[in-house]
Amino acid sequence: MSKCLLKNEEYLFAYKVLSSVYSYPHTDMLYDIYKNISFKNRNNALNIGAGGAFFDMKISKDFQNYYVIEPNLEATKSYHKEWHIINSDFQDTNLETKFDFIVISHVLYNMNAQEIKCFIEKAHNLLSDDGILLILHHSPIESSLNTIVTNFCPELFNVEKFINTFLKENLITFTTNRLHSKVRIESDEELKIFLKFLLYEDTYNFYENKHSFKDDVDQYIQNYVNESHKPYLLDTNHICYLISK
Numbered sequence: 001m002s003k004c005l006l007k008n009e010e011y012l013f014a015y016k017v018l019s020s021v022y023s024y025p026h027t028d029m030l031y032d033i034y035k036n037i038s039f040k041n042r043n044n045a046l047n048i049g050a051g052g053a054f055f056d057m058k059i060s061k062d063f064q065n066y067y068v069i070e071p072n073l074e075a076t077k078s079y080h081k082e083w084h085i086i087n088s089d090f091q092d093t094n095l096e097t098k099f100d101f102i103v104i105s106h107v108l109y110n111m112n113a114q115e116i117k118c119f120i121e122k123a124h125n126l127l128s129d130d131g132i133l134l135i136l137h138h139s140p141i142e143s144s145l146n147t148i149v150t151n152f153c154p155e156l157f158n159v160e161k162f163i164n165t166f167l168k169e170n171l172i173t174f175t176t177n178r179l180h181s182k183v184r185i186e187s188d189e190e191l192k193i194f195l196k197f198l199l200y201e202d203t204y205n206f207y208e209n210k211h212s213f214k215d216d217v218d219q220y221i222q223n224y225v226n227e228s229h230k231p232y233l234l235d236t237n238h239i240c241y242l243i244s245k
């Protein structure tokens, strides 16, 4: 089960900050990649871990049936009522439908190699014959934002390696694309919620048994704010996988 380490209103604020501070927001990245996919069918689409659903708002009308899986109940309250909304972890879902398009954007955090394998395998099995699975994730390539997150949690360097290993071992056809973006944040409050969201959400599993986890993150962020100058400028890299059935 997902854990809620932020308060509900903090999640919503974090989604808003995430959607507004990138020079090339990942919603735009997703949309640019999406625009260039030639779909044979547009019956069913699914976004796993839709969060603020900014991408979904742009594309859901392109498909006959639009499904979202999102364990955060507060986030799902703003979703279009005509979507099929599944308020659960993906691992706990039992879908019979096949999908022409599946998205997993910035969700595969906190997972070890086995968990990532199961997650992608389950999504891949839900593709229709000509379906496409799009995975967008932070890339471990050096950048100031990735350095903050991986300094705190070096295990996150492994996500790309785990995905590649799984796809290659199973002879699954895929292409990758690297994308770059910059983050500009003006206020301490926004920086704190931005880093808190990234560090809490992305790393808590690795610190499950450590009681001081939240205090460590808060201290790390306070030090970062004290040592940096406004506006806060961070660069970041993403990797996009396009995976066929």
Ligand SMILES: C[S@@+](CC[C@H](N)C(=O)[O-])C[C@H]1O[C@@H](n2cnc3c(N)ncnc32)[C@H](O)[C@@H]1O
Residues within 6 Å of the ligand: 002, 026, 048, 049, 050, 051, 052, 053, 069, 070, 071, 072, 075, 088, 089, 090, 091, 104, 105, 106, 107, 201
């Ligand atoms: C960093 S946000 C990304 C949101 C959105 N995909 C985007 O790219 O803007 C990660 C989201 O994945 C959701 N999530 C986390 N674990 C999940 C799981 N096991 N199954 C489905 N969604 C999950 C979280 O609730 C959160 O909304």
